[in-house]
Amino acid sequence: MNNLKLKNIKSALSQMLMITWKEVRSIFKDSGVLLILIIAGIGYPLLYSVVYLGESVDEIPVGIIDECGTNQSRSFARKLDATREVQLVDCINMDDAIKMMKGRRIHGFVVIPKDFTENLEKGKQTTVSLYVNMATFFIYKNIGLACNYVMLDENKNISIQRFSAQGLTEHDALAAAEPVQNKMTILFNEGNGFASFFVPGVLVLIIHQLLFLAIGMMTGTRREENENHKLSQVDNPSQKKVYRYIIGQGAAYFLIYSILGTYILMFVPRIFGLPHYASAWDIYRFLLPFLLAVIFFSQTWAIFIRNRETGMVMFLFFSIILLFLSGLTWPVSSFPAVWKYFSYIFPATFGVQGFVKLNCCGADLAIISKEIIALWIQVVVYFTTACISYRYINK
Helix, strand or coil: CHHHHHHHHHHHHHHHHHHHHHHHHHHHHCHHHHHHHHHHHHHHHHHHHHHCCCCCCCCEEEEEEECCCCHHHHHHHHHHHHCCCEEEEECCCHHHHHHHHHCCCCCEEEEECCCHHHHHHCCCCCCCEEEECCCCHHHHHHHHHHHHHHHHHHHHHHHHHHHHHCCCCHHHHHHHHCCCCCCCCCCCCCCCCHHHHHHHHHHHHHHHHHHHHHHHHHHHHHHHHCCCCCCCCCCCCCCCCHHHHHHHHHHHHHHHHHHHHHHHHHHHHHHCCCCCCCCHHHHHHHHHHHHHHHHHHHHHHHHHCCCHHHHHHHHHHHHHHHHHHCCCCCCHHHCCHHHHHHHCCCHHHHHHHHHHHHHHCCCCCCCCHHHHHHHHHHHHHHHHHHHHHHHHHCC
């Protein structure tokens, strides 16, 4: 009895290894899948990282219309020009500034009124107007930040001068002008850069989508070549032992992306100076359930893929959805309940959130245990649904 069980185990392992080897050979023979799985897997992370290499939008050309022309108004303009975000460009009047904005020579302009200094000397409130093109969010945000910082600093200095004129010492005047000091400490993304915020999560999405597309294309090709749109009977052992095919085929993709996944999640952030707080061992332990969940998830969808092109259509359909549901562009806590629970279907949701916490925020595996447990649950669920899907295709 024991010998029979041992023989069955050896037979199963031998069959799964054969399926794995055949799948690897098929991948390297198919130029389209090879391009998606290997070449894109190497190139896409580099491309996204290079595009956002600048991290932030600085030295944005902004027009200045100084109708006052006093030392105080010129001092305000110099402070604004000295900020990292803004580079001032002189404009004659409003019409000239609007014309320059339409020509994209400037992205906004600041107007200092004629009575700027006069109102300040009289102790009255004055207004500095900012006109910004809101077509690009980061340009609008950075121009607004620069102006706000300069205005806050100017308000503090004016208050100090007024309190000093009332007889207060410099220390007391400063305390009166700024009773509560604002001290901001940026955690994890010290440079406040867009690449450090966005790219790490996108790297996880790249792995998810390339695996999904490659498995979909291979499945579609096999069903296309079979007149009954079934998977090849040579590859598929039997109805009762379909799990061998699922594991054998999945192992091929796991072997390839255990290497490429390490390159994408571990080396790309280091090459481009992105946050990389996680140890190699923690990344490996996180990558294991994530890759398995993505592979079995992709195999589950084989039931809907009847030809090679279907995989590409599904890839395009899911890409934008996964980006929004990942929590990168909008906090998950602000999702409507329906979309929040819907996002739990996809391994990318827990993959992105877990990796960002692990590699960008310095969390350990205990802190991201929720995401890891969710991924392991998906591994079990999607392995089961993949077996059902492949059995249905071949019945």
